[in-house]
Amino acid sequence: MSIHGADSEVGRLETVLLHRPGNELKRLTPRNNDKLLFDGIPWVARAQEEHDGFAQALRDRGVEVLYLTELLTETLANPDARNHAITTALAGLHLGDTLRGYLARFLRDAAPEELTGYLTAGIRNDEVRGGFGLVTSLLASDDFLIDPLPNLLFTRDSSVWVRDRVAVTSLAMPARSRETQLTELIYTEHPRFRGTRKIHGWQHEHVEGGDVLLMAPGVIAVGVGERTTPAGVERFARQVFHEGLAHTVLAVPIAQERATMHLDTVCTMVDVDKIVMYPAVADTLTAYAVTPDRDGDGALSVAGAEPFLVAAAKAMEIDTLHQIDTGLDPVTAEREQWDDGNNTLAIAPRVAVAYERNVETNARLEESGIEVVRIAGSELGSGRGGPRCMSCPVVRTPLT
Numbered sequence: 001m002s003i004h005g006a007d008s009e010v011g012r013l014e015t016v017l018l019h020r021p022g023n024e025l026k027r028l029t030p031r032n033n034d035k036l037l038f039d040g041i042p043w044v045a046r047a048q049e050e051h052d053g054f055a056q057a058l059r060d061r062g063v064e065v066l067y068l069t070e071l072l073t074e075t076l077a078n079p080d081a082r083n084h085a086i087t088t089a090l091a092g093l094h095l096g097d098t099l100r101g102y103l104a105r106f107l108r109d110a111a112p113e114e115l116t117g118y119l120t121a122g123i124r125n126d127e128v129r130g131g132f133g134l135v136t137s138l139l140a141s142d143d144f145l146i147d148p149l150p151n152l153l154f155t156r157d158s159s160v161w162v163r164d165r166v167a168v169t170s171l172a173m174p175a176r177s178r179e180t181q182l183t184e185l186i187y188t189e190h191p192r193f194r195g196t197r198k199i200h201g202w203q204h205e206h207v208e209g210g211d212v213l214l215m216a217p218g219v220i221a222v223g224v225g226e227r228t229t230p231a232g233v234e235r236f237a238r239q240v241f242h243e244g245l246a247h248t249v250l251a252v253p254i255a256q257e258r259a260t261m262h263l264d265t266v267c268t269m270v271d272v273d274k275i276v277m278y279p280a281v282a283d284t285l286t287a288y289a290v291t292p293d294r295d296g297d298g299a300l301s302v303a304g305a306e307p308f309l310v311a312a313a314k315a316m317e318i319d320t321l322h323q324i325d326t327g328l329d330p331v332t333a334e335r336e337q338w339d340d341g342n343n344t345l346a347i348a349p350r351v352a353v354a355y356e357r358n359v360e361t362n363a364r365l366e367e368s369g370i371e372v373v374r375i376a377g378s379e380l381g382s383g384r385g386g387p388r389c390m391s392c393p394v395v396r397t398p399l400t
């Protein structure tokens with residue numbers, strides 16, 4: 001039995017995986033930020049300060065904070081893990097054999113901490129010395145040989161714990177696909193996680209952690225839109241049923257737009273029966289309840305679409321899933337939704353971390369009896385992610 005895991009969004013948070021923003025953010029320029037999924041160019045030192053404030057707020061509440069780069073460096077002390085990391089990072093078809101061979105030798109000589117730096121911040125063509133060949137001569141000096149991973153900050157998306165299993169996800173955007181090679185390596189080779197049973201995997205259909213909400217023990221909502229695909233939720237549902245991790249998966253179609261890239265950009269749980277939600281979608285959001293077919297042959301039974309809150313309450317076996325609205329008026333709601341007002345991280349039932357800037361939404365949460373732990377996020381927010389996106393709960397006290 002793994003000592004790690006989570007069966008809800010709101011059980012007391014004991015351990016969380018974060019990524020302190022680092023040099024990968026310094027790779028962002030006005031020419032590449034769109035492709036790298038940032039809306040602006042963050043001031044990195046300030047983003048780090050804000051992130052340290054976030055981590056401290058969690059520690060002050062007794063949460064153990066793990067950092068992705070520390071786990072990665074510890075993992076890379078193992079020679080097999082190093083070789084694996086290097087081979088997968090250099091597998092891209094843009095390199096060619098000469099440059100690939102050169103980079104492999106270069107990376108093999110790097111100390112674990114340096115290797116973590118290259119794997120996260122990437123390598124530009126003009127940063128390599130030697131190894132000259134046709135490819136490096138023809139590529140532009142600012143082309144990346146290994147892409148930087150500025151979205152590592154959003155640890156929510158690259159893995160998700162479902163009870164005592166970890167799902168290594170499969171990220172849809174090319175700028176992020178390499179992130180899950182790193183989470184897979186950590187969960188496979190890091191001594192703390194060795195033996196953890198995994199589901200899904202980056203080789204499979206797209207499922208991103210931001211779309212996966214553990215509504216209650218046994219009930220998982222999965223957004224289907226810009227990131228998670230219909231085929232992704234189908235495989236995910238089949239696996240969680242097969243492993244006995246859930247009895248119902250709610251497949252929730254969301255608009256395929258940047259503002260609503262993940263289900264957790266429009267709603268997050270703040271109590272066992274309370275959800276903060278963007279009012280503009282609240283009435284139209286639907287869910288298809290998926291359950292295992294009775295024959296137990298892996299087939300899925302899919303109910304017709306129902307209003308999301310109704311389908312969720314039914315599956316959770318509660319009378320009502322209470323909705324708390326983002327913002328006051330439609331314009332404030334739209335602004336605060338964009339600034340991740342819905343993207344709260346519950347650290348216990350009725351206690352949630354939120355960006356301080358979403359003044360109206362936070363006031364509403366408090367009116368509804370939710371304690372709000374406010375954090376600064378002016379720079380962190382430029383990647384379009386809030387406290388929930390920036391955290392992967394590794395241990396929560398089970399609700400059952």
Ligand SMILES: NC(=[NH2+])NCCC[C@H](N)C(=O)O
Pocket residue numbers: 036037038151154156157173176209210211261262264265383384385386388389
């Ligand atoms: N769970 C989330 N909402 N994550 C936000 C991810 C933001 C990131 N820039 C992306 O576009 O992928």
